[in-house]
Amino acid sequence: MAESLKIILSPEEITQRLKELGEEISREYEDKPLVLIGVLKGAFVFLADLMRVLRLPQVEVDFVLEVSLV
Structure with a gap:
């Protein structure tokens, strides 16, 4: 049964x-x-949307990937 x-x-x-x-x-x-700096994969779309509304001449973007060692 699907949760609402x-x-x-x-x-x-x-x-x-x-x-x-x-x-x-x-x-x-x-x-x-x-x-x-966004955490992949969840922050990708949010950061892209945020960059579109920023009114700055230059913004650097990077991502980190969380890896579970368990």
Whole structure:
């Protein structure tokens, strides 16, 4: 039997918050270098969306991969 999932935030709310974060980060780093580091694979789409709303001349992006040794 499939579990029903509860929607916590609508797509519109997520988009709005992402824009707000982009504005805040852009203000904070307008004259500083910015490096975004995401954990693969889950952060890839989020970081891509965040980069689209940033208003900065240059942003460096990198990713790390978590590997379980267990």
